Amino acid sequence: MNTIHTRTDLSPLNDQQRKAVLSRENRVLVLAGAGSGKTNTLLQKINYLINDVQADSKSILAITYTKNAANEMIDRMILAADKTGFYKKVMETNGLTKKEKDQERKKMLHKYPWLNQITMKTFHGLCYQIMRDEGVNVYDNQFKIVHSHRDNSADFFGNTAPENESEIIQKVAIKMSEKRDFLIALKRYILDYFVDNIKEDQGSLEFRPEGLFFTTLKGEKVRSKSEQYIADWLFRNNIDYKYELKERISNSNFHPDFFIPSANIYLEHVSKLSHPTFWKEMELKKGGMTCIKTFDKATHNSAVFNQMLDKVIKGRISNDLSSATVLNYHEEFGGFKKELNKFFRLVLDVKGAINASNKSIVEISEEASKSKHERVRLFYKIVLPIIKGYDAYCVDRSYLDFDGLIKYSLKLFKEHNTIRNRYEKQYKYILVDEFQDVNNQQVAFLKYLVGKDSQLFCVGDDWQSIYGFRGSEIDFIVNFKEHFKQPEIITLNLNYRSTDPIVKASNEIIKKNRFQVSKDMSAVKKGGPKIEVNYAQLEAETNSFIWEKIQKHLGEGINADEILILYRRSAMKTSIQKSLEKSGVKVQFKTIHSAKGLEAKVVFILGLNSAPGGFPDPWMQDKIYHVIKKTEYNTLLEEERRLFYVALTRAKEHLYLVTPYQLSFFFKKKRVKTGLKI
Numbered sequence: 001m002n003t004i005h006t007r008t009d010l011s012p013l014n015d016q017q018r019k020a021v022l023s024r025e026n027r028v029l030v031l032a033g034a035g036s037g038k039t040n041t042l043l044q045k046i047n048y049l050i051n052d053v054q055a056d057s058k059s060i061l062a063i064t065y066t067k068n069a070a071n072e073m074i075d076r077m078i079l080a081a082d083k084t085g086f087y088k089k090v091m092e093t094n095g096l097t098k099k100e101k102d103q104e105r106k107k108m109l110h111k112y113p114w115l116n117q118i119t120m121k122t123f124h125g126l127c128y129q130i131m132r133d134e135g136v137n138v139y140d141n142q143f144k145i146v147h148s149h150r151d152n153s154a155d156f157f158g159n160t161a162p163e164n165e166s167e168i169i170q171k172v173a174i175k176m177s178e179k180r181d182f183l184i185a186l187k188r189y190i191l192d193y194f195v196d197n198i199k200e201d202q203g204s205l206e207f208r209p210e211g212l213f214f215t216t217l218k219g220e221k222v223r224s225k226s227e228q229y230i231a232d233w234l235f236r237n238n239i240d241y242k243y244e245l246k247e248r249i250s251n252s253n254f255h256p257d258f259f260i261p262s263a264n265i266y267l268e269h270v271s272k273l274s275h276p277t278f279w280k281e282m283e284l285k286k287g288g289m290t291c292i293k294t295f296d297k298a299t300h301n302s303a304v305f306n307q308m309l310d311k312v313i314k315g316r317i318s319n320d321l322s323s324a325t326v327l328n329y330h331e332e333f334g335g336f337k338k339e340l341n342k343f344f345r346l347v348l349d350v351k352g353a354i355n356a357s358n359k360s361i362v363e364i365s366e367e368a369s370k371s372k373h374e375r376v377r378l379f380y381k382i383v384l385p386i387i388k389g390y391d392a393y394c395v396d397r398s399y400l401d402f403d404g405l406i407k408y409s410l411k412l413f414k415e416h417n418t419i420r421n422r423y424e425k426q427y428k429y430i431l432v433d434e435f436q437d438v439n440n441q442q443v444a445f446l447k448y449l450v451g452k453d454s455q456l457f458c459v460g461d462d463w464q465s466i467y468g469f470r471g472s473e474i475d476f477i478v479n480f481k482e483h484f485k486q487p488e489i490i491t492l493n494l495n496y497r498s499t500d501p502i503v504k505a506s507n508e509i510i511k512k513n514r515f516q517v518s519k520d521m522s523a524v525k526k527g528g529p530k531i532e533v534n535y536a537q538l539e540a541e542t543n544s545f546i547w548e549k550i551q552k553h554l555g556e557g558i559n560a561d562e563i564l565i566l567y568r569r570s571a572m573k574t575s576i577q578k579s580l581e582k583s584g585v586k587v588q589f590k591t592i593h594s595a596k597g598l599e600a601k602v603v604f605i606l607g608l609n610s611a612p613g614g615f616p617d618p619w620m621q622d623k624i625y626h627v628i629k630k631t632e633y634n635t636l637l638e639e640e641r642r643l644f645y646v647a648l649t650r651a652k653e654h655l656y657l658v659t660p661y662q663l664s665f666f667f668k669k670k671r672v673k674t675g676l677k678i
C-alpha cells in the first residue's frame with residue numbers, strides 16, 4: 001500500500017486494518033477471525049475520523065455488545081489520548097474497585113471533551129438515551145428501567161425501578177397462582193420437568209423406571225405416572241389419602257396402592273407391570289373392606305379417567321368437596337425453591353428470545369401448540385400468560401426493561417419521522433462492534449438510524465457467533481450484503497494473539513462448519529508449544545493433570561490471572577475449582593460464553609466429551625427454543641463448534657484440552673494424550 005500521510009499514526013496497523021480505517025464507503029464490514037485486531041481497528045477508525053476527517057465528535061456513535069466492552073473501549077481511547085501515562089498508572093493500580101475506576105474514567109472524560117462527546121454505548125444504553133429524550137411520544141416519560149436478570153451493572157442514574165426482571169416475573173406468577181388451576185398446573189410442571197426431570201422422549205405412561213420416581217402434587221414419590229395422576233386427582237379434590245399404607249389382615253402384610261379414609265376404600269391401580277392383585281383383593285374381602293380397581297388403559301384419556309374417579313370415589317364420600325382449601329404458593333413451592341428459580345431463569349431467557357424474534361405471542365402460542373413434545377406444549381401454556389402478565393405489570397407502572405427500550409425506540413422511529421431524521425442527521429458515523437451478535441430488533445433499529453449518506457462501519461466474526469439461543473442471527477454478518485446495500489467487505493487475516501498451533505487447530509475445527517464466510521487466518525507468532533490433550537478414565541486423574549500444569553506455569557513466573565479455565569456447564573468445573581480454591585491458587589474460571597473477548601497465556605478447556613451434557617452437546621439447547629426459531633441438529637452443532645472456536649482462541653500460548661471419560665468427537669481420529677497434531 002502507498003504511504004498515505006495521516007495525522008493519526010496508522011503505522012502500527014497492518015495493510016488490511018489500515019484499509020478499513022481509511023475506507024470512505026458508506027457501508028463497511030470488517031470481517032475477521034479471533035485475535036485479528038478488530039476492536040483495535042475500530043478504535044483507530046474513531047481516532048482517524050476525529051483527527052483526519054475532522055468529524056465532529058458528536059456525530060460519532062460506537063455501539064458495543066456489553067457495558068463492560070463500552071467501558072473498555074472508552075478506556076482504550078483515553079489511554080491513547082493521555083500522553084502523560086497517568087491513566088495507564090491508574091488502570092494498573094491494584095485493588096481499585098469498579099466504582100473507583102468508573103469515577104476515574106469520568107474525570108478523564110472531562111479532561112478530553114472531544115472524547116466525552118463521542119457516544120459509546122450498548123444498544124440498550126443508546127435506546128435509554130433516546131427514550132429519555134423523546135420517549136414521551138410513545139411511552140410515559142416518567143418511565144423507570146427494569147434491570148435484566150443477566151446484567152445489573154448498567155447505570156440509569158436513579159432511574160431504576162425498585163424491582164428487577166426476576167422479581168417481577170415471580171410476583172406475576174404468584175398473583176396468577178391465586179387461581180388454583182394455574183398453581184396446580186405450574187406445580188405439576190415444576191415437579192415433572194425440574195424435580196423428576198422427565199425427558200420428552202420418555203412417553204408419559206410407558207416410561208416406568210424402577211422404584212419411586214414420580215413426585216405427586218402432595219410432594220411424595222410414587223411408582224408410575226398413572227399413580228401420580230390418581231394422587232394428584234385426590235389432592236386436587238382435597239381428598240385425604242395414604243399411599244402404600246402397610247396393612248395387616250389375617251397374618252399377612254401388604255400395601256394397597258391408596259387408602260382413602262373418608263370413604264373407607266382401597267384403590268389398586270392395575271397396569272401391565274403390576275403384580276397380580278388377586279390375593280390382595282381376597283385379603284381385603286376377608287377384612288370386609290372395599291377395593292376399587294383402576295386400569296392403566298383408562299389413564300390414556302384424562303377426561304375419561306377423571307370421570308371414572310369422580311364416579312367411583314366422590315360418590316362414596318360424604319364430605320362436601322366443593323369447599324376445596326385454598327392452596328398457598330409459598331407453601332406449595334417451599335421445598336422446591338431451587339427448581340423454581342431455574343424455571344424462572346428459563347422463562348426470562350425465553351421472554352428475551354421471543355422479544356428478539358419477529359414473532360408475536362399469538363404466533364408463538366400457535367407454534368407451540370404444534371410441538372410434538374408435551375413438555376414444550378405445556379411450558380408455553382403456562383409461560384405465555386406469565387409473560388403477558390409481566391408486560392401488563394410493566395406498562396401499568398411505567399416500567400421499561402431492556403427489551404422494552406429497543407422495542408419502544410423502534411416504535412418511536414417508525415411513527416415519528418422528524419425525530420428519526422434528527423438522530424439520523426446527528427450520527428454520521430455509526431460503528432458497531434461484535435456485529436455477529438446482533439438480533440432482528442437491533443438490525444431493524446440500525447436500519448432506521450443509519451442514513452443514506454452516513455457511514456456504517458461494522459466489525460465482527462461470524463465464527464464467534466454464539467448467542468443464537470438468545471436471538472442473535474448469524475445471517476446478518478454472513479449475508480451482510482443482502483441486508484446492507486453495496487458494502488465494502490474487508491477481511492483481516494493475521495492473528496496477533498495466539499501461537500501457530502492454536503491458530504491452526506482453531507482454523508481446522510471451524511472450517512467444518514458449512515454456514516460461514518471462509519477466511520484464511522494465520523498466526524503472527526510462529527512456533528509455540530503444541531496443544532495438549534488429556535483424557536483419563538477418572539476425574540481425579542484429569543484434575544491432577546490440571547493441577548500439575550498450573551504449578552508448572554506458576555513456577556515459570558506466569559501470573560495466576562493469566563490462567564483461564566473454561567467450561568460449558570458449571571458441573572464440569574466443580575471439583576477442580578474446589579481443590580484449587582482450597583490451596584489458595586486464584587486462577588480465573590469462566591463459562592465459554594462469558595469468556596468472549598478475553599485472552600490469557602494459559603487456557604484449559606474442560607469437559608470435552610461428546611456425551612449428553614458434555615461438549616459438544618447440540619441437544620443441550622432446550623427444545624423450548626425451537627418454537628421461537630426452528631433449529632436443526634446441524635445448525636446447533638455448528639453453534640457448538642463456534643463456541644469451541646471461541647474457547648480455543650482465548651489462549652495466547654498454552655492450551656490444554658481436558659476431559660475425563662470419553663473424548664469428544666471434535667477430536668476423533670486425532671492423536672490424543674500429548675502432542676495433538678492438527
Ligand SMILES: Nc1ncnc2c1ncn2[C@@H]1O[C@H](COP(=O)(O)OP(=O)(O)OP(=O)(O)O)[C@@H](O)[C@H]1O
Nearest residue numbers: 012013014033034035036037038039040496497597
Ligand atoms: N497490527 C497489530 N500489530 C500488533 N498487534 C496487534 C495488531 N492488531 C491487533 N493487535 C493485538 O492483537 C490482540 C487482539 O486484538 P483485538 O482484541 O482487537 O482482536 P479482536 O479481533 O477484537 O479479538 P476477538 O475477536 O478474539 O475478541 C491485542 O492484543 C492487540 O493489541
